[in-house]
Amino acid sequence: MGWQLIRFWTLLVYLFMFLPVAVVVLLSFNASQFGSFPMTGFSIRWFVELAQNEAILRAFRTSMILGALTALISTTLGVLASLALVRYRVPGSNLISTLLIAPILVPEVVLAVALLLFLNFMSINKSFALLLFGHVIFTLPFVVLVVQARLVAIRRDIEEAALSLGASPVQTFFEVTLPLMLPAVLAGGLFAFTISFDDITGTLFWKPGGVETVPTQIFAMLRNSISPEINALGTVMIVLTVGLPLLGAAIARQLARKSGG
C-alpha cells in the first residue's frame, strides 16, 4: 500500500518535470499560428522560420563559438590543474582544490554580480572575452572534478614504466596518461560545452550589448510575444543538450572497449 503511494507520487513528479518539455517538443511541430493547443496539423514550418531568422542564427552561432571555446579552455586548464594537484603535489594543493571547486558552491547570481563589480572596479568594459572568462570559471570545476577522479585511478607505476623505457615526461603524458584519461577529458569538455550553452544567469550579467546567446535570445523574444518559433528553438536546445552528452558517453564507452575494458 505504502509502495503504491510512493510509486504514484514518483510518477506525478516525473510528469510535472517532463510534461512541459514534451509539450514544447509537440507544439514545435504544430501548424497553427499560435504556440498553444489545440494542434491544427503537423508541420515543420517553425523550424524553417527559425533557420531564416537572422537574430536567432546569430545567437546560435555565438552560443556554439562560446560553448566550444569554453570547452576547449576549461578542458585544457582542468587537465593541467588536475595534473598539478594529483601528480605533482604542489604546496597548498588542498586550498587550490577548494578554490577551483568553489564556483559550484557559490550561487551563480552571486558569482555573476561579484565578477561584474570587480570588473567595474577595475574599469574594464564588458566584452566577449569577458563572457568567455566567466563561462570558463564556472565550468572549470566540473572538468576538474571529472578529470581528477580519473587521474587518481591511473596507477603511477604505469607512467613510471613508460619513463623507464625511455619516454620523456612529456612523451609519457601524451602516450600514456592522456589516452588513459581521454574518456574523462571528453566528458569534461562536453559538460563544459552544455553548461555554457545552457547558461542564462551569468550570461545576462556578463554579455556585452548586442551580443545574444540562444538562451538570452529566447528570453528576449519571450518578452515581446510567445511565438511558435520559440517552441522550435526549445526543441533544438533539448536535442543538443541531451543528445551531446549521450553521444559523448557512447564515444567514451567505445574508447574503453578498444582498450580491452
Next chain:
Amino acid sequence: MSSVILTDIEKHFGDFTAVYKTSLEIPDGSFVTLLGPSGCGKTTTLRMVAGLLDPSKGEIRIKDRRVNDVPIHKRNLGLVFQNYALFPHKTIAENVAFGLKYRGVAKEDARKRVQDALELVQLPSVGDRYPKQLSGGQQQRIALARAIVIEPDVLLLDEPLSALDANLREDMRVELKRIQERIGVTTIFVTHDQSEALAMSDRIVVMSAGRVEQVGPPEEVYNTPASEFVANFLGASNIMDATVLGREGDDLMLDVDVFGRVAVPGRKAADVASEGPAKMVLRAEKLLLTNRDEPADGTVAVDGTVEAVDYQGQAVRYFVRAGDRQLQAINMIDEHPFDEGAPVSLRLRPRDCAALPAT
C-alpha cells in the same frame, strides 16, 4: 667489473630515515636480491637506482657513469613492478615495442625483436591481444619482455612475483632465473620472500629497518648469518647465550646454554672476540632428534622432551624443551615422527654452529 655501485647513499623522508648510509657493488651480469621484511627500505633503494627517487646523500654509478643527475628515461633500465603496469590501451606487441620507439629502432627490426622477446617469455602468439585479456602470470611475462627487449644495463624487479598465486610463483621463479641467465643481464631483485631469494640469487643483500645486515651468496647468508636478525629472518634458528672460553686451533670454544662445550669453526665465528659473552646460532634443520639410547658419535647431545609437533609432510617441525629453553628442530621423517611428550636426545654437530657477538 661492477655494473651498479652505490656509495654511501642515504634516503630521508622528512625526519624519517628510510635508508641509512649504504654502499653496495653489484657485479656485471649477477643476480642480486634485496631481501628484508616489509618497510625495511628495499623499494626505496631500488627506486633510487631507477631514478624515481633522489638519494639524500651519496653517489650512484651505473656502468661507470655517475647517474645521480640523470633522469630515469635516460638511464636505460628495465623495470618490472609487482602489478605488471602494462599499458592497458596498447596491445601486447605495442607494449613490448614501446621502449624501442625511443631508441630509434627501425620498424622491421623492432618487429623481430618484439617477437624474439615474446618467444623468450614463451608467449609468442599473444601480440594482438590487450593486457586485460591475459592472466596475471602472462601479464608479468609480458612486463618482463617489455623490460628486456630494450637490452637494459640493469634489470630492476620489485616483488614481481608477489601478486601471483603460490604454484605459479614457483614456476615463474624458475622461468625468471632461466631468462636472466640466458641474456646475462645484471639484475636487482626485491623480495620479502626468503625462499625466492635463496633459490634465485647469486648474492643476497639482507636488509632490516633501513640498514644492510649482510651481503653474501645464499648458502653463506643461510649458514653463517652475520646477525641475529639474519638468522631469524632466513628460516628458523635457535639462538643461544654462550660464553667464549678461548681458541683451540681454528676453533672457537664456547660454553653454550643447555649444550655445554661446543667447538665452533673459526670461519663461522669471525666477528666474535676471544673471550666474553657471545651467541651461538643453530639452524632448526641442523638440530637432530634421536632416541636417547643411540650413540652420540661426534655430536654434542643433551636430553629433551618433545612439547609440540607440527607435521609438514616429508618433514616435521618439533618444539622441544631442554633445561629451561624451548628449541626448534626441523627433521626429515625417517619412519614415524616422535609424539608429543616423547623423551628424546637432541644432537648437534659443532661444524653446523655459528657464533655471533653478544648484542
